[in-house]
Amino acid sequence: MNAEYHFSNLVDVLSYRAQNQFDQTAYTFLKSGETEAEKFTYGELHLRSQAIAASLQSLNTAGERALLLYQPGLDFIAAFFGCLYAGVIAVPAYPPRQNQNLSRLQAIAQDAQPKVILTSTSLLDKLQNSSKQESLEISGLHWLATDTLSNDLAQAWQPQETYSDTLAFLQYTSGSTGNPKGVMVSHGNLLHNSVTIHKLFGHTPNSRGMIWLPPYHDMGLIGGILQPLYGGVPVVLMASVDFLQKPIRWLQAISRYKATTSGGPNFAYDLCVRKVTPEQLENLDLSSWEVAFTGAEPVRAETLEEFAATFALCGFRKEAFYPCYGMAETTLIISGGEKTALPVIYNIDGVALEQNRIVKAKKSGTDTRTIVGCGQVPPDYQTIIVNPESLTICTPEQVGEIWVASPSVARGYWNQTEETQKAFSAYLADSHQGPFLRTGDLGFLQNGELFITGRIKDVIIIRGQNHYPQDIELTVEKSHPALRIGCGAAFAVDFKGSERLVIVQEVERSYLRKLNVQEVVGSIRQAVVAQHGLEIFATVLVKTGSIPKTSSGKIRRQACRSAFLSGSLDVVEDWSENPQNKAKFIHLQSEVDSVLKQLTTTKQL
Structure with a gap:
């Protein structure tokens, strides 16, 4: 067949x-x-x-x-x-x-x-x-x-x-x-x-x-x-x-069964780079691996480079990497690249990105964001980039919400008519073209390649500029060896009428007993100021394995935010610029969130 x-x-x-x-x-x-x-x-x-x-x-x-x-x-x-x-x-x-x-x-x-x-x-x-x-x-x-x-x-x-x-x-x-x-x-x-x-x-x-x-x-x-x-x-x-x-089990199975297709989120490749020993490399044969798909969370160019370099001696080819994009609402896949082509990587101006503009950077620097393309959109899919407020199509140089029309788009949400209408029946405001699925993801299309920049609900807006949480999280996890890679959340809270940045980050188990909190928090604050120009309102260091994640390994930032406000995080230590203000804020915010939840529940009933 x-x-x-x-x-x-x-x-x-x-x-x-x-x-x-x-x-x-x-x-x-x-x-x-x-x-x-x-x-x-x-x-x-x-x-x-x-x-x-x-x-x-x-x-x-x-x-x-x-x-x-x-x-x-x-x-x-x-x-x-x-x-x-x-x-x-x-x-x-x-x-x-x-x-x-x-x-x-x-x-x-x-x-x-x-x-x-x-x-x-x-x-x-x-x-x-x-x-x-x-x-x-x-x-x-x-x-x-x-x-x-x-x-x-x-x-x-x-x-x-x-x-x-x-x-x-x-x-x-x-x-x-x-x-x-x-x-x-x-x-x-x-x-x-x-x-x-x-x-x-x-x-x-x-x-x-x-x-x-x-x-x-x-x-x-x-x-x-x-x-x-x-x-x-x-x-x-x-x-x-x-x-x-034991991440080596994945690679050993590929080697043993001569698998041609396998993959996972970005963190899986990163985990292999960090955990597989030189001795284990000697017995691996990854030459059969043709499609190393990666999706479900931001694909990082650095991870691809490190994995390809680490496992080249085992026969792994960088061309096997297959960044792709999809979601449950479209059954699974939305876009994917050429099987034998190298991943498409763009360096874009970070300051422009904060203003929803795409400007290619001539060279890498502190204000440069490296972003990996998630492939081409299949011919029988219609994917457009739309301004989520005006509901009009963006230019190729603008970031907008990704809208999709395809036979793969599911029939809606079970028993949720209002949510289904909102997500699955979107029409352009000027041409009335539709219906489209609103993915809730931000991105842009250039030369047919789809790039994902983040989730609308997760974008942090401070002083009128957009900051993508995954960029801040990457900065945080690199700031000190005590911090677990891929296990941090950045989000915003409203304090005295302005959005303030909060960091929740897991600590490596081996550092829990000897943790120098002032040193770690100082490193985080210094790195975030240097890379993003942002002051941190609160930093919460939590126990290993305690940060909320989805079944595919995505950080549940909104769940982290709720746990921060309710005081239910598994805290090792926390820091804030003004502890008294923070305590007062959390108390008031929790009351507000409780009232809003009650109103929402009443509306649904």
Whole structure:
């Protein structure tokens, strides 16, 4: 099957694979990121999916939602396809860790209103007990452990009428700027995005995948599980925690299985540079790696350079880097580059950028911002850059909001008509052209290349100038070795009628006991003044691993801001230019935020 083959739904895709490649291995899962623990051929997955679907059909669940709670492994994949085979809308979610607050899970369940919860035998009792102890509504739902179901049930499966516009699953957004919302993704959305990725990545029957990204997130699910199925590309999977504990496991798996496609956010490449030892390099062969995709957070040119230099001796080629851009609201991918081309890197004037202007810098300097392009927009996508206030198209020299129209754009947010209208039905003010999806991301287009500069909600505006938090965060983490890379948040708070800068930054575990707070804070303040001309209102140093992040590794800046205001950060030490003013401000701001939240809740009711 090639990328031009037309299907109307994902059930047809898996059925096709099972019919034509029954015994070919589709998925391999590595226990502890190293040992083969499970495998699915296309035929086995087809039968498992039918058996699970038959069980769901016996519960009269067609058109209902099923909450999927699984530990890393292949049971999740079978359950996901079991839902599709049964005409049930899948709702993937992170299974809560031990002693973890279940508030996010409860919020998703309240929004999605599932009729059944699918899980594994090993999790069933724990989850049921936890939900009862916390008096969660999900405790009263029907629970089904799918790993003990017999494949004999497949004989009872009844095929469903499934069309291109049939809803396949709800992808709950990562919540980097607010509460998670359920993006309604149809079979047509998934197939169009799969065709797009297949073409952009240049996948062939000889391609091989290696994925550690969580399957509960769009990049891990659509890029790591559904795309390989669509292209008939075998993929090796491992748990994200196993990669995070020992990054070398990712590279060893690529080397061992001769993977051609693999990737992750910027922090993953940076982690490998910092954690992989010279001795470990000697046994790696990365020459098979053709597409090293990177997305989900700002792609840093410095990281690309360091990774390419570090692993060149292992056969890694810089041309393999594949910066790309996407989001849950567009199913996954929006833009990507040429498979064999080097990443496009621009040096732009930082002062001009603060005024939403793009001016190429002749040479690098303190006022220069280096930005990596996220590739070209596919021909059947329409992507425009729009002034978010006037709703008119920007010139190529202006930064604006990225708007997208494409068959990959999802159907909206589940049960949120007002939010759907606001985000998915945007029209230009002058030409009334539309509808477009408003991504909420800022960027610009030059020579067909799409560049991302930040999120609208995260931009810090001080004295009328725009400051991008990721630039400030990079400055902060480089200012002192005690600070964890990729684990800081910069945001603004209003104090006496003006916006003031706050820094929340994790400390490396090895520095916690011997931390010289004055030295660290002094280094941060000095670096931020020198690089950005900004005074810091407050700096909060927090414990290792405590800063709020999304499932794809993005910093949840708005969650950090809320935690700062409520005093709920896991603080090691904090500093402010005027402690009394800060304490008074936090008290007043918390009261204001509480009132606003009550008003918002009342409005929604």
